[in-house]
Amino acid sequence: MKKYLLFVLAVSLASASVAAPLRQPNPIRQHGKEEGMMLDLSKITLGTLNDVEEKKQYLSTVQLEKQRIQNYMLRQVYENAYTLYRHGDYQRAQEMAQTILSIDPNFTQASTLAKQASHMGAYGTTSEEEVIEAKFQEANRMYDSGRLVEANEKLDEILTIQPHNSKALSWKKRIDKDIAQEYNRRGNVAYDEQDYQRALDNWYNALLIRKDDPALVNRIAQTENLLRKQQVQQAMEEAMNYYNQGRFVESYAVFERITKIQPGDTRAQKYMGQLKDEIAQTYFTAGNKSYNAQKYDSAISYWTNAKKWGADAAHMDRLIKKARNAKEEAIRRKQEAAQKAAEDAQKAAEAAAEAEEEEPVETVSVEGNSLNPLVSGGTSFSDSNNATQGIGGAAGRVSAEASAASRQKYIEGLDAFNQDDYERARQAWIVAKQLDPGNTDADLGLRKVEELTGIR
Numbered sequence: 001m002k003k004y005l006l007f008v009l010a011v012s013l014a015s016a017s018v019a020a021p022l023r024q025p026n027p028i029r030q031h032g033k034e035e036g037m038m039l040d041l042s043k044i045t046l047g048t049l050n051d052v053e054e055k056k057q058y059l060s061t062v063q064l065e066k067q068r069i070q071n072y073m074l075r076q077v078y079e080n081a082y083t084l085y086r087h088g089d090y091q092r093a094q095e096m097a098q099t100i101l102s103i104d105p106n107f108t109q110a111s112t113l114a115k116q117a118s119h120m121g122a123y124g125t126t127s128e129e130e131v132i133e134a135k136f137q138e139a140n141r142m143y144d145s146g147r148l149v150e151a152n153e154k155l156d157e158i159l160t161i162q163p164h165n166s167k168a169l170s171w172k173k174r175i176d177k178d179i180a181q182e183y184n185r186r187g188n189v190a191y192d193e194q195d196y197q198r199a200l201d202n203w204y205n206a207l208l209i210r211k212d213d214p215a216l217v218n219r220i221a222q223t224e225n226l227l228r229k230q231q232v233q234q235a236m237e238e239a240m241n242y243y244n245q246g247r248f249v250e251s252y253a254v255f256e257r258i259t260k261i262q263p264g265d266t267r268a269q270k271y272m273g274q275l276k277d278e279i280a281q282t283y284f285t286a287g288n289k290s291y292n293a294q295k296y297d298s299a300i301s302y303w304t305n306a307k308k309w310g311a312d313a314a315h316m317d318r319l320i321k322k323a324r325n326a327k328e329e330a331i332r333r334k335q336e337a338a339q340k341a342a343e344d345a346q347k348a349a350e351a352a353a354e355a356e357e358e359e360p361v362e363t364v365s366v367e368g369n370s371l372n373p374l375v376s377g378g379t380s381f382s383d384s385n386n387a388t389q390g391i392g393g394a395a396g397r398v399s400a401e402a403s404a405a406s407r408q409k410y411i412e413g414l415d416a417f418n419q420d421d422y423e424r425a426r427q428a429w430i431v432a433k434q435l436d437p438g439n440t441d442a443d444l445g446l447r448k449v450e451e452l453t454g455i456r
Contacts, residue, residue: 070104078100090120138154248279410432
């Protein structure tokens with residue numbers, strides 16, 4: 001949009017040159033004019049620039065140059081708009097001034113000219129002196145009430161309409177002097193209060209008006225030195241406070257700021273060297289602790305920072321490699337353990353499935369006695385000795401069956417126990433013991449039921 005407006009301004013500038021005689025433009029440098037307005041764009045790809053900071057600086061320079069060219073064009077257009085105004089072409093003068101403001105809203109002279117052209121277009125040329133007189137009276141009221149800056153701005157409006165108005169020039173010179181004196185007074189007050197920054201701000205404002213005041217220049221230079229010393233002292237106290245708290249990184253940052261305020265400060269440089277060593281040692285120690293605690297990522301981070309702060313790079317690289325290897329080994333062991341646990345769980349599941357698939361033994365005959373293990377509170381052996389003799393003296397087939405039936409009864413009791421049916425579990429385990437007195441798992445189950453219920 002701005003490019004289009006600039007094009008319109010250029011066309012307007014050309015047409016204004018034909019339509020009306022222009023005032024002589026300000027003299028400009030004839031030789032090297034193009035070089036002064038445009039940068040050498042041979043580096044426009046930025047390929048020959050060395051680092052990011054240099055590229056940023058170059059792009060910033062390009063932007064400033066573009067702004068300078070725009071300001072130059074706007075100034076030329078304004079001169080032609082003013083010429084149109086002086087020749088009574090108020091409508092075109094107003095249009096050009098408004099176009100300038102659409103590009104640069106802070107162009108105060110264009111704003112004043114647009115308002116005045118609008119007024120003159122409505123009321124005629126005979127009212128210009130009345131407008132000027134009204135602005136003088138307003139400036140005078142502001143001056144009497146101590147509003148010097150606003151009075152000065154009102155005089156600028158008059159000079160925009162009539163650049164050579166001797167009365168306005170005389171008043172402006174007087175007000176500029178008064179403003180400079182006020183800035184100087186405020187600077188003196190701030191200096192006495194040792195607020196050197198505020199003093200400098202006011203004195204620089206005064207210097208913009210009193211450009212040829214060597215006494216003011218000298219005082220500004222002296223106060224700049226005092227301000228630097230004050231800032232360095234305050235920063236030194238802040239840095240030492242951080243140091244005493246063990247906040248070495250923050251302390252180093254403040255010392256670094258001191259070197260920017262006062263380049264070559266030997267104390268700051270000395271402390272910065274000591275702090276780098278302490279910070280590097282702190283990171284190194286923290287890395288060792290993390291490594292010993294098997295926190296390998298933290299150890300790598302700490303040792304990397306230690307290297308940045310000046311620790312021996314080769315030694316840190318070896319430690320970092322060691323930590324990475326240890327981390328990989330820990331991951332490998334963890335994966336192997338997880339795999340083994342999964343395999344063990346699979347084997348246990350398969351064994352349980354096989355045990356459930358075995359057919360339970362419903363009846364076992366021992367010396368003419370019949371025992372049904374599925375019946376709660378089934379028949380017990382009448383004589384433990386006979387039972388022992390029967391099991392021991394029977395054929396090997398009976399002993400194997402009795403052992404399998406005892407194991408099945410144990411599993412049945414375990415299932416009941418897990419469902420909190422302690423009585424059914426106790427009965428099943430009693431039968432398991434009767435079938436196989438050596439079934440220690442049934443013994444343990446019965447003791448557990450006894451502990452929970454008190455029933456023997």
